Amino acid sequence: MSYDDVEIEDMEWNEELQAFTYPCPCGDFFQITKDDLQLGEEIARCPSCSLYITVVYNQEDFLRDKDKSKKDLEPAKQLPISVA
Amino acid sequence: MEEAKRDEEESKQQQIWSWGAGTEGQLGTGKLEDEYLPQLLHLPFLSSAGSISTLACGGAHAIALTSVGKVFTWGRGTTGQLGHGEMLNSLHPKPVSSLQSYVITHVSAGWSHSGFVSDIGLLFTCGDGSFGQLGLGDYRSQSTPVKVDYFANNFVNQIACGMRHSLVLLMGNQVYGFGSGKRGQLGSRDKIKSVNLPQVTCGLEDVQIVSISANGDHSAAISADGHLYTWGRGFAGAADANLPQLSLSSLRCTKAALGWNHGLLLTGDEEVLMLGGNYHGGLCDLEKMSAVKHRSADSSRATLNEVIGLDGVKVVKIAAGAEHSALVTVDGAIKTWGWGEHGQLGLGNTNDQTIPQTVSLSPDIQNKEASLNVYCGSGFTFAIRSLSVNPDNISRN
Numbered sequence: 310m311s312y313d314d315v316e317i318e319d320m321e322w323n324e325e326l327q328a329f330t331y332p333c334p335c336g337d338f339f340q341i342t343k344d345d346l347q348l349g350e351e352i353a354r355c356p357s358c359s360l361y362i363t364v365v366y367n368q369e370d371f372l373r374d375k376d377k378s379k380k381d382l383e384p385a386k387q388l389p390i391s392v393a
Numbered sequence: 394m395e396e397a398k399r400d401e402e403e404s405k406q407q408q409i410w411s412w413g414a415g416t417e418g419q420l421g422t423g424k425l426e427d428e429y430l431p432q433l434l435h436l437p438f439l440s441s442a443g444s445i446s447t448l449a450c451g452g453a454h455a456i457a458l459t460s461v462g463k464v465f466t467w468g469r470g471t472t473g474q475l476g477h478g479e480m481l482n483s484l485h486p487k488p489v490s491s492l493q494s495y496v497i498t499h500v501s502a503g504w505s506h507s508g509f510v511s512d513i514g515l516l517f518t519c520g521d522g523s524f525g526q527l528g529l530g531d532y533r534s535q536s537t538p539v540k541v542d543y544f545a546n547n548f549v550n551q552i553a554c555g556m557r558h559s560l561v562l563l564m565g566n567q568v569y570g571f572g573s574g575k576r577g578q579l580g581s582r583d584k585i586k587s588v589n590l591p592q593v594t595c596g597l598e599d600v601q602i603v604s605i606s607a608n609g610d611h612s613a614a615i616s617a618d619g620h621l622y623t624w625g626r627g628f629a630g631a632a633d634a635n636l637p638q639l640s641l642s643s644l645r646c647t648k649a650a651l652g653w654n655h656g657l658l659l660t661g662d663e664e665v666l667m668l669g670g671n672y673h674g675g676l677c678d679l680e681k682m683s684a685v686k687h688r689s690a691d692s693s694r695a696t697l698n699e700v701i702g703l704d705g706v707k708v709v710k711i712a713a714g715a716e717h718s719a720l721v722t723v724d725g726a727i728k729t730w731g732w733g734e735h736g737q738l739g740l741g742n743t744n745d746q747t748i749p750q751t752v753s754l755s756p757d758i759q760n761k762e763a764s765l766n767v768y769c770g771s772g773f774t775f776a777i778r779s780l781s782v783n784p785d786n787i788s789r790n
Contacts, residue, residue, distance in 0.1 A: 332505075332556055334714075335734065336416070337453075357416060357735075
């Protein structure tokens, strides 16, 4: 069973791994590459354990950006929120 | 303060064990391996820096606070969470040297960041700052603890670090939150994705809070009269709560421990109750549990359940990992349950457990004076057995 559903915007781009990552309860990270995303893969696996998550994203976003630099594929950084 | 002083005069004999996920060095064993059974650690720093008064365990790192207010860290350090001035893992406990001139009284370890509070109410943070969880007004990571200037004119009592957020409790009661707020874990009336400066947690202004906790996307606070408030990600599929929710007003609790999908509560009657837990954290099959305390007429909220298999044995300590749980009984046994894939239950295998199981610590001792404590990181566990040796007693004997 999928451990959790996680939106792609909540995953972080890891330059070293060339993958989007999300914390796994074992201490490692769930990972999915942009190639996987372009292929429509929605399961991000943890290399250290049996758990996996379902990544919620729009495949077209990644197909459209296929030829662009990967910078465009990085998740939007959290914008500072000003609080009154 | 007085307690710390007293500890200084006493020499405490301690034994420390660790088990579970170890591939980032978080077990302090000097190896990068998972351990399925408690490993007795040899930590030479102990003799020089006093005994360990508390441990804080995060995603894959650990922080030890000694009785004289010094701090040692080990495990994953790739985002600076160890505070050693570098972005590197450490297999062995190393002192956080930039805090040497302070007396630290409280520490917390999040998924990839750390918080330290000094005896004069200063707050320091380091590690991953990409969600604003360091409270420093930016989204940068820090490899050395940085003083949180926002609280320059306040006295900070406690910090609690979650996956991507932090909570702060000030003396005089105010609770603040910063970092990711997407699941409501900051306690804000506005929808907040993330914030990099502390902001007041709404709804607790008139409540006297004595302790705070955070893990995953959950937040919790306990009031002076023993009421539990939770906010953030909903438990067991319940809706997220943007503002602190009072759990069952008849409940009197003394401690809360949060996982990623469950929470544990220790009541004034030394009973343990569990919030949520339909994932590994409970692993406890909900059908097998006696749901003793339903929050009536509100199915969107999580229920509190008794932990089965304790047979009325009183509990004195609780701890929660991401998906496992641990407790210490009044008669000095450590019990664990939940997800066991990395050996984090310390039972010699990788099985999950729905019912608390007793962990064997070796060498065993039969000493009623020994006090046990247990601490959980995401996928690992530490136990400390302390034997107070009062020098006066020794000389008299």
